Amino acid sequence: MGLLVVSAALSGCSSGRDAGRPDVLLITIDTLRADFVHSYGFAVETTPRIDGLAQRGVLFEMAIAASTATAPSHASIMTSRYVREHTVGSLNGATRLEGIETLADSFREAGYDTAAFVSNVVLKARSGLDRGFDHYDDELPESEANRLMYFERVGADTVARARAWLEKPRETPFFVWVHLQDPHGPYTPGEPWSELAPEVPLRTDRALPVLSVNRGRGGIPHYQALPGVRRGPRYAGLYAGEVARTDAQVGELVDAAERATTSGLVIALTADHGESLDEDGFFFQHGHTASPEQAQVPLVIVAPQLPTRRIAGVVSHVDLAPTLLELASLDPLPHQSGISLVPFMREGRPLPPRAVLSDVGHEIGAYDAEGYWTIKVFGEGLDWQRYQRDGRGFRKVDEPKLPSDIDRYLAREVEPVPARAMSDQDLERLRALGYLPPDPN
Numbered sequence: 376m377g378l379l380v381v382s383a384a385l386s387g388c389s390s391g392r393d394a395g396r397p398d399v400l401l402i403t404i405d406t407l408r409a410d411f412v413h414s415y416g417f418a419v420e421t422t423p424r425i426d427g428l429a430q431r432g433v434l435f436e437m438a439i440a441a442s443t444a445t446a447p448s449h450a451s452i453m454t455s456r457y458v459r460e461h462t463v464g465s466l467n468g469a470t471r472l473e474g475i476e477t478l479a480d481s482f483r484e485a486g487y488d489t490a491a492f493v494s495n496v497v498l499k500a501r502s503g504l505d506r507g508f509d510h511y512d513d514e515l516p517e518s519e520a521n522r523l524m525y526f527e528r529v530g531a532d533t534v535a536r537a538r539a540w541l542e543k544p545r546e547t548p549f550f551v552w553v554h555l556q557d558p559h560g561p562y563t564p565g566e567p568w569s570e571l572a573p574e575v576p577l578r579t580d581r582a583l584p585v586l587s588v589n590r591g592r593g594g595i596p597h598y599q600a601l602p603g604v605r606r607g608p609r610y611a612g613l614y615a616g617e618v619a620r621t622d623a624q625v626g627e628l629v630d631a632a633e634r635a636t637t638s639g640l641v642i643a644l645t646a647d648h649g650e651s652l653d654e655d656g657f658f659f660q661h662g663h664t665a666s667p668e669q670a671q672v673p674l675v676i677v678a679p680q681l682p683t684r685r686i687a688g689v690v691s692h693v694d695l696a697p698t699l700l701e702l703a704s705l706d707p708l709p710h711q712s713g714i715s716l717v718p719f720m721r722e723g724r725p726l727p728p729r730a731v732l733s734d735v736g737h738e739i740g741a742y743d744a745e746g747y748w749t750i751k752v753f754g755e756g757l758d759w760q761r762y763q764r765d766g767r768g769f770r771k772v773d774e775p776k777l778p779s780d781i782d783r784y785l786a787r788e789v790e791p792v793p794a795r796a797m798s799d800q801d802l803e804r805l806r807a808l809g810y811l812p813p814d815p816n
């Protein structure tokens with residue numbers, strides 16, 4: 376393996392540009408519901424830069440996140456495997472990716488200069504998501520407002536780091552993954568973003584209680600609470616403001632990557648999951664269900680020689696790695712669960728019939744062309760409900776049997792691997808915040 380890596384890297388150094396491989400920019404936005412992007416139907420034009428990508432690339436109307444929690448979702452993007460097929464499993468922040476080849480491995484072995492810039496504590500290098508990256512920037516100098524132990528970095532700072540890296544002269548193509556955190560709660564976009572869509576109507580318009588827990592059933596989760604703000608539509612408006620602010624950061628990043636590229640640029644933009652905004656009585660939360668408001672994410676791909684189109688069929692995070700590798704003329708990952716979307720983007724033919732999965736451990740969503748299933752998992756037991764597409768929404772239908780490919784998925788589970796130890800610096804920060812017993816020394 377070591378020898379193979381070295382020889383691939385050497386050939387990449389000498390011929391990376393000659394081979395004509397494109398540069399690749401992967402942007403993942405935390406907690407971005409598809410329907411808060413204007414080109415996915417959001418009424419206010421808060422996302423001109425993402426919409427600009429959609430206008431010159433391919434927009435997938437029904438892209439499903441492999442999980443509605445951050446770390447497992449990103450592990451599926453990087454490995455093209457569903458949650459029960461990788462070692463992060465459905466735990467968020469306590470487990471790590473181990474022993475599975477990633478998208479970044481493939482790019483690095485092909486001679487690419489690889490870098491990642493992340494902004495959420497569960498994506499730190501201890502998660503194993505640093506695998507395949509020559510440079511992994513997970514410095515998180517801030518804390519969430521109501522959960523000081525949740526370290527993070529605002530998008531502007533993450534983008535500044537990524538831009539500086541992109542500006543370095545290099546002889547090889549680059550693969551850069553940038554994760555932007557800002558739409559994740561609490562929703563504090565600041566000016567001018569907070570007034571772009573001051574309120575977004577929700578089912579409930581009354582003042583909501585602030586809950587002592589983070590689940591968000593029937594009220595404002597503790598971690599989301601903003602001083603003096605109680606009405607749901609205002610929270611949703613501030614969320615739209617965070618999306619708008621992030622859109623501007625996306626623009627800066629795309630501009631920097633376009634200045635840096637010399638051999639053509641592939642851009643893929645998606646989110647790790649969505650967010651509940653009063654669906655089934657859940658507010659401002661994710662990672663609890665696999666239903667559409669949490670599982671459906673934007674997915675836009677721009678690449679040289681790709682036509683502009685919108686694709687209606689269901690696609691998944693696990694399709695991203697096969698697609699990006701094919702766009703760079705590289706071999707697929709071994710044991711991938713996704714498919715390359717390149718032929719469908721190029722030729723516009725219909726996607727194959729299949730169900731794609733969104734798995735949060737205790738609940739699995741399986742999405743197909745006609746609707747979706749939610750499958751609740753209780754130890755060895757299962758309980759499911761089928762929803763059929765009905766106009767723009769879905770309605771419950773009786774369905775006595777699960778499809779056999781979902782049964783096969785449920786029958787397997789890779790053993791999760793614990794995350795690596797926290798850095799001394801992070802432990803020290805936690806101690807200073809009072810979260811761990813003080814060091815006896």
Ligand SMILES: [Zn+2]
Nearest residue numbers: 405406445647
């Ligand atoms: Zn997330």
